[in-house]
Amino acid sequence: MQLQDILYSQGFGTRRICAGLIQQGLVLVDGQPVLDAAANFDTAALRFAVQGVDWVFHEKAYLMLHKPAGTECSQKPSTYPSIYTLLPSPLRLRPSKGAVQGVQAIGRLDQDTTGLLLLTDDGQFIHRMASPKHHVPKVYEVTTKHEVDDSQIARLLAGVVLDDDPKPVRAAACERSGANSLRLTLTEGKYHQVKRMLAAVGNRVEALHRSEIGQVVLPSDLSPGQWCWLSATQVEGLRSKQPRSAEEAA
């Protein structure tokens, strides 16, 4: 692929801007400036630098972000800064079918919720992950206002009715992790689901952190506000059909 097309596909600007960056010597491949915008490169695992920013070619972008508290998952936030401001501009400007599309969050977390958020520019992947038939387990670490007791855990596992839906929602797994904390696994994602489930059993969420989605675990060395690429294995794991638990199938 021509270098100017490579840069364009990765979100570094229009083809004209990309050609200009190359001609000004601002694009390095293997540490050397390449001045010919039409020079061809094999894109597989291609590494390059644009104006000092190191980049690895990704045909589609799949990444995780450690969402900090006090950020909104919306592109047009109402009160708090958008999570998209935490991403480098190429990820926000990646083109799709000739228009700027950028990566989008797969699902949302509340402004006060922290932890694992996945983003991609692969529309089919977002669609698949959002499908109610695709049961990807999500693990939440919940800090509660009141002590967690056995009956609350039993009710979360048996299923609680939320106001807008007569069908009970239940935790796929739930275990106490401290007097005022629990680890809750859900395979669906209704609006404010954890907070509403805890309220339904007479408790209250004080802090909420998502630590896992399928086999993807938020790395301990990824600080709040930082992002990293997902590996091909992680993407394939998320894409593969998740088995439904016997309870959910019932």
Ligand code: URA
């Ligand atoms: N459930 C909630 O209540 N809030 C979140 O942010 C995620 C799950």
